[in-house]
Amino acid sequence: MKCDRCNRPAVVHQLVIKDGNKHEMHLCEAHAAEAGIPNPGKHPVNELMSSLTTQVKSAGMPTCKGCGCTLTDIRKSSRFGCPQCYDAFGQATEALVRSAQGGSSQHVGRAPLGQAPENQSQYESQRLVQELDRAVRAEQYERAAEIKSKLADLADQRPSKKEDTK
Amino acid sequence: MSHPKDHPSKDDADVVLTSRARLARNLSGMPFVHLASETQLHAIIDKAKQGLAAAEETEQTNWIDLEETDALHRRLLYERHLISRPHADANGPRGVAVAQDAMLSIMVNEEDHVRMHALGTGLTPRNCFDRIKKLDEAMQASAEWAFHPRWGFQSACPTNVGTAVRFSAMLHLPGLRLTGELDKVRQAAKDLHLAVRGYYGEGSESSGNFYQVSNQITLGCSEDELLDRFRETIVPGIIEYERAARRMLLKQSATQLEDRVHRDLAVLQSARRVKVDEAMRRLSMIRLGCCTGLLDGPPLDLVNGLFQQVQTGHLQQLTNRTLTPEEAQIARADLLRARLSNA
Numbered sequence: 250m251k252c253d254r255c256n257r258p259a260v261v262h263q264l265v266i267k268d269g270n271k272h273e274m275h276l277c278e279a280h281a282a283e284a285g286i287p288n289p290g291k292h293p294v295n296e297l298m299s300s301l302t303t304q305v306k307s308a309g310m311p312t313c314k315g316c317g318c319t320l321t322d323i324r325k326s327s328r329f330g331c332p333q334c335y336d337a338f339g340q341a342t343e344a345l346v347r348s349a350q351g352g353s354s355q356h357v358g359r360a361p362l363g364q365a366p367e368n369q370s371q372y373e374s375q376r377l378v379q380e381l382d383r384a385v386r387a388e389q390y391e392r393a394a395e396i397k398s399k400l401a402d403l404a405d406q407r408p409s410k411k412e413d414t415k
Numbered sequence: 416m417s418h419p420k421d422h423p424s425k426d427d428a429d430v431v432l433t434s435r436a437r438l439a440r441n442l443s444g445m446p447f448v449h450l451a452s453e454t455q456l457h458a459i460i461d462k463a464k465q466g467l468a469a470a471e472e473t474e475q476t477n478w479i480d481l482e483e484t485d486a487l488h489r490r491l492l493y494e495r496h497l498i499s500r501p502h503a504d505a506n507g508p509r510g511v512a513v514a515q516d517a518m519l520s521i522m523v524n525e526e527d528h529v530r531m532h533a534l535g536t537g538l539t540p541r542n543c544f545d546r547i548k549k550l551d552e553a554m555q556a557s558a559e560w561a562f563h564p565r566w567g568f569q570s571a572c573p574t575n576v577g578t579a580v581r582f583s584a585m586l587h588l589p590g591l592r593l594t595g596e597l598d599k600v601r602q603a604a605k606d607l608h609l610a611v612r613g614y615y616g617e618g619s620e621s622s623g624n625f626y627q628v629s630n631q632i633t634l635g636c637s638e639d640e641l642l643d644r645f646r647e648t649i650v651p652g653i654i655e656y657e658r659a660a661r662r663m664l665l666k667q668s669a670t671q672l673e674d675r676v677h678r679d680l681a682v683l684q685s686a687r688r689v690k691v692d693e694a695m696r697r698l699s700m701i702r703l704g705c706c707t708g709l710l711d712g713p714p715l716d717l718v719n720g721l722f723q724q725v726q727t728g729h730l731q732q733l734t735n736r737t738l739t740p741e742e743a744q745i746a747r748a749d750l751l752r753a754r755l756s757n758a
Binding site for chain 1: 441443444445446447449450526548552555559560561562563564565566567568569570571572573574576577578580608631632633634635636637638639640
């Protein structure tokens with residue numbers, strides 16, 4: 250079919266119903282642009298969908314700046330995309346980790362060299378005191394002696410750690 | 416803090432085959448493996464190799480590029496518990512560094528950038544952990560691990576975050592299986608947040624009545640707390656339960672059990688074709704016979720070794736060729752007759 254305004258092939262076909270009257274319009278690429286009608290052939294469907302998804306993502310759904318993952322991606326694969334994801338999804342991260350870790354949501358234990366936080370040795374000390382209490386109540390005196398020795402080791406280590414960090 | 420070393424003891428050998436400790440680590444500033452591009456996967460390998468080179472005084476390892484390794488050798492590494500099944504079967508840039516004694520391996524680009532495993536005989540999780548802990552510290556001279564003050568060592572899967580440490584023990588539980596008590600152990604393990612898996616870990620079935628028991632929780636408890644609980648409470652509890660089941664079997668059906676273990680030994684001493692499942696099943700009963708005194712021989716160490724040697728990859732290495740299923744059954748029977756006939 251030819252363009253209504255020239256002899257070039259029509260690429261845009263529009264049906265307009267006005268005052269009960271039907272009016273068909275067939276335009277070539279140049280005349281369609283002149284009339285301000287977008288040419289859908291220039292934007293394949295997947296491209297349109299992709300740009301639409303990106304707009305939706307940027308509008309409402311939080312996205313990790315490190316890897317571009319959304320929460321849906323993480324839930325679908327049950328895996329984070331990169332270390333930054335842990336901070337990118339706030340409460341959702343907490344819910345995911347808690348459900349995988351029996352309710353726990355605070356690391357206790359080793360840290361990379363030079364990063365050992367003081368509160369971890371405090372936690373370990375509190376834990377050992379509780380364990381000591383349980384062992385004494387259960388009359389497990391050998392175990393209690395072991396725990397006391399661990400507590401003494403921990404107390405010995407503290408001042409030297411502080412000196413190291415000076 | 417000082418902790419007592421494990422003392423590998425024959426006392427637990429009736430139930431415990433091996434122990435293992437695993438650490439998962441990821442490099443900071445990199446996407447996790449499943450989202451990494453090929454270029455990034457190569458960069459992760461380079462960084463891990465630099466870390467291993469920095470740790471050379473602690474552990475000397477040999478690097479195996481799994482992308483360049485044929486299926487037969489990948490299978491062999493898997494059968495020796497040096498790599499996981501997914502790591503053996505995956506595509507793309509990945510590898511494993513193996514220590515000279517083959518009791519320590521470092522998988523690169525498995526689910527996490529780096530996964531270190533140390534294996535030990537008997538109930539020795541502390542020795543295993545000490546080994547990977549030293550390696551982990553030595554690698555940090557070159558590698559910077561992704562770490563979050565709240566979530567600990569960051570991993571792709573939330574089930575591994577925190578300490579990212581997993582302790583496991585390979586336990587032989589034929590008594591619990593025969594007395595039908597195994598489901599109770601599974602339920603109790605679930606309540607204690609333990610995973611009970613098959614002979615080859617996650618996703619594998621039990622074979623030869625071997626079960627791998629490991630901690631599921633990695634966050635909220637220190638490494639030492641997890642280890643103490645595993646070493647001092649959990650595994651000894653299961654060992655005692657298994658021994659009680661064996662005592663009950665010996666008390667209530669000693670003749671049937673004695674008949675069965677002797678029959679299983681006799682079959683493997685004379686069979687000409689043996690499938691792997693059958694070999695594992697009969698070896699399991701022979702092992703039970705050795706540990707309960709119902710059999711005078713073969714030696715326990717020989718039987719323990721056979722569980723691995725009867726696997727197809729090992730038979731292929733022994734015969735130095737790829738075997739059809741029928742050929743593997745014949746090679747397996749030949750091996751078993753040779754090893755057990757004079758036992």
